[in-house]
Amino acid sequence: MRPVITAFEASPDRGEGLARDMRVRWALEEVAAAYDVRLVSFEEMKEPAYKRLHPFGQIPTYQDGDLELFESGAIVLHIAQQHSGLLPKDGQGRASALAWLFAALNTVEPPILEREQARFYERDKLWYDDRIPLLDDRIRARLNDLSRWLGEDEWLGDTFSVGDLMMVTVLRRLAGAGVLEDFPNLIAYVARGVARPAYKRAFADQLAVFNGAGPTRHNTAR
Amino acid sequence: MRPVITAFEASPDRGEGLARDMRVRWALEEVAAAYDVRLVSFEEMKEPAYKRLHPFGQIPTYQDGDLELFESGAIVLHIAQQHSGLLPKDGQGRASALAWLFAALNTVEPPILEREQARFYERDKLWYDDRIPLLDDRIRARLNDLSRWLGEDEWLGDTFSVGDLMMVTVLRRLAGAGVLEDFPNLIAYVARGVARPAYKRAFADQLAVFNGAGPTRHNTAR
Numbered sequence: 355m356r357p358v359i360t361a362f363e364a365s366p367d368r369g370e371g372l373a374r375d376m377r378v379r380w381a382l383e384e385v386a387a388a389y390d391v392r393l394v395s396f397e398e399m400k401e402p403a404y405k406r407l408h409p410f411g412q413i414p415t416y417q418d419g420d421l422e423l424f425e426s427g428a429i430v431l432h433i434a435q436q437h438s439g440l441l442p443k444d445g446q447g448r449a450s451a452l453a454w455l456f457a458a459l460n461t462v463e464p465p466i467l468e469r470e471q472a473r474f475y476e477r478d479k480l481w482y483d484d485r486i487p488l489l490d491d492r493i494r495a496r497l498n499d500l501s502r503w504l505g506e507d508e509w510l511g512d513t514f515s516v517g518d519l520m521m522v523t524v525l526r527r528l529a530g531a532g533v534l535e536d537f538p539n540l541i542a543y544v545a546r547g548v549a550r551p552a553y554k555r556a557f558a559d560q561l562a563v564f565n566g567a568g569p570t571r572h573n574t575a576r
Numbered sequence: 577m578r579p580v581i582t583a584f585e586a587s588p589d590r591g592e593g594l595a596r597d598m599r600v601r602w603a604l605e606e607v608a609a610a611y612d613v614r615l616v617s618f619e620e621m622k623e624p625a626y627k628r629l630h631p632f633g634q635i636p637t638y639q640d641g642d643l644e645l646f647e648s649g650a651i652v653l654h655i656a657q658q659h660s661g662l663l664p665k666d667g668q669g670r671a672s673a674l675a676w677l678f679a680a681l682n683t684v685e686p687p688i689l690e691r692e693q694a695r696f697y698e699r700d701k702l703w704y705d706d707r708i709p710l711l712d713d714r715i716r717a718r719l720n721d722l723s724r725w726l727g728e729d730e731w732l733g734d735t736f737s738v739g740d741l742m743m744v745t746v747l748r749r750l751a752g753a754g755v756l757e758d759f760p761n762l763i764a765y766v767a768r769g770v771a772r773p774a775y776k777r778a779f780a781d782q783l784a785v786f787n788g789a790g791p792t793r794h795n796t797a798r
Contacts, residue, residue, distance in 0.1 A: 409725040410683050410718065423671045425678035432671060449645045449654060456649035459682045461632050468690055475710065481703035488697065496632065503631040 356390050357382075357418040359429075360407075361563060363393040369564030370529070371557045374426040375414040377523045379559060381430045383552035384519065385437035393563065427459045427520065434516040447511055454510045454517025462500065463524045465492040469531060493533050501537040508546060522547030578612050579604075579640035581651075582629075583785060585615040591786030592751070593779045596648040597636040599745045601781060603652045605774035606741065607659035615785065649681050649742065656738040669733055676732045676739025684722065685746045687714040691753065715755050723759040730768060744769030 359382075361375035375391075382389050398404055399411045407415045408424040416423040416432070423429050434440035434451075442448050469489045476482050500521075504510060509518045525544050528534045534541060547553060581604075583597035597613075604611050620626055621633045629637045630646040638645040638654070645651050656662035656673075664670050691711045698704050722743075726732060731740045747766050750756045756763060769775060 405721065405724070410679065410721045412683075421667055421671055423675055425675045425682065427678035427682055428671070428674040431674060431678075445643055449643055449650070452650040452653060453645055453647045456647035456653075456681065457632070459678065460647065460649055460685070461634075463682070464686045464689055467686055468693075471690075471714075476707075479703070479706075481701070481707070484701075485698075485703070492693075499627065499632045502627070 355419055356388050357416055358390045358392055359417075360392050360394050360413045360415045361560065362413055363395045363563075365560070365564055369561040371560050372523075372527055372529075373413065373560070374523075376556060376560055377426045377520060378414045378416065378429050378433070379556035380519055380523070380553050381433045381440060381516070383556045384550075385433060385439050387433065387437060391559075391563070427455060430516055430520060431455060440514075440516040440519065442511065442513060442515060447513070447515075450511045451515035451517045454515070455520050458517065458520035458524045462496050462521065463527070465489065465496060466524060466527050469493060470527065490531070490533050493528070493531075494536065497533065497537050497540060501540050504539055504543055506539065509543075514550075518547060522553075577641055578610050579638060580612045580614055581639075582614050582616050582635045582637045583782065584635055585617045585785075587782070587786055591783040593782050594745075594749055594751075595635065595782070596745075598778060598782055599648045599742060600636045600638065600651050600655070601778035602741055602745070602775050603655045603662060603738070605778045606772075607655060607661050609655070609659060613781075613785070649677060652738055652742060653677060662736075662738040662741065664733065664735060664737060669735070669737075672733045673737035673739045676737070677742050680739065680742035680746045684718050684743065685749070687711065687718060688746060688749050691715060692749065712753070712755050715750070715753075716758065719755065719759050719762060723762050726761055726765060728761065731765075736772075740769060744775075 359375060359378050361379075362373055365373045367373055379389075394404065394413065399408070399413070405411050407417075407422060410424075412424075414424075414426055414429060416429040423432055430440075431452075441451050469486070472482065472485060472489060476485070509515065510521065511517060522544050525534060525540060526548070534544070548557070581597060581600050583601075584595055587595045589595055601611075616626065616635065621630075621635070627633050629639075629644060632646075634646075636646075636648055636651060638651040645654055652662075653674075663673050691708070694704065694707060694711060698707070731737065732743060733739060744766050747756060747762060748770070756766070770779070
């Protein structure tokens with residue numbers, strides 16, 4: 355039996371791969387695990403039945419037999435622990451991958467998300483134009499540190515890990531913001547991530563959903 | 577040899593236990609692991625030597641022999657994996673604990689942090705008073721879901737886990753905001769968390785640092 359994940363029936367990003375199911379799809383493709391997708395509407399996500407699976411009514415969720423899981427970070431870590439390829443085997447390598455996974459979600463993503471929220475919810479406010487530069491500065495402070503750490507290395511640790519997978523998806527959310535462009539090594543880092551065959555397969559599958567092909571091409575093992 | 581964590585030499589919360597070393601202290605106390613603390617100044621945290629330990633120049637860090645780790649979420653999870661007591665042994669219990677750990681950090685904390693940032697950085701702005709209600713609404717939306725999930729249960733899963741530990745520390749950051757007060761079951765949940773003997777020991781130790789007693793009473797095993 356294959357694990358089943360949930361994804362937006364109609365992704366608000368119009369197939370750009372910014373929704374959080376992309377992280378899980380990518381992880382599953384990296385470890386060559388076949389899976390199925392159940393598409394959910396915004397209405398369904400608000401219903402009590404769905405909130406028993408995801409208390410905050412979001413995507414993605416993950417079900418594997420009796421096991422149920424929510425939060426993209428937890429799902430990706432679970433996949434990395436079940437299969438080889440996303441978590442180094444040595445103690446320090448594994449610890450670093452964990453650190454970068456949490457850093458992506460709790461240190462780098464929050465200011466990026468704050469900028470997104472401002473664009474969604476405060477675009478019509480008088481203060482919008484004055485606040486954006488403040489938000490960009492907070493993002494830039496994180497990217498400065500990240501860029502300095504990465505330097506000319508390929509990945510944040512010695513090999514590609516669950517930490518890179520998460521960080522690349524977080525940095526992709528800056529597309530169009532004009533902030534990442536100040537950091538050529540981070541641009542190259544994101545480009546390396548999205549050039550991976552597993553990323554490309556995951557991206558094509560979520561795009562197929564948006565293009566109306568439905569969740570039919572969602573499995574790997576090809 | 578004991579693990580060493582870093583903490584603020586002079587915590588900006590004046591000993592309220594809101595800094596992120598508190599999470600790690602609490603986890604170490606729950607599993608009865610002795611540890612040492614190295615206090616760092618804001619100046620030291622910005623230096624390249626420190627940023628090799630923590631790329632974003634923050635506290636806490638964790639060193640255990642050769643193993644180095646940063647990000648409070650990663651450190652707490654590492655501790656939970658090394659010792660028994662914070663992660664249920666059964667598959668679903670463990671998965672749920674992981675989900676709640678990430679939910680605390682990536683779903684519940686970001687809007688709370690955004691409110692804190694506004695108070696720190698935008699208090700003098702013309703828009704401050706108009707924005708706070710918007711931020712409170714975003715927090716309330718999360719707390720509504722969290723409160724509904726918890727109901728009259730004691731903890732988020734069947735037993736106290738790393739997910740509860742993190743969620744309680746995140747909710748404590750709302751002290752004084754007047755938002756948590758709308759959710760009596762969450763108030764009671766936080767009260768249960770801070771009543772745990774391990775929490776009290778950790779809290780006393782970080783307070784002793786603020787009160788100038790230095791990092792001498794930081795170890796457990798008493």
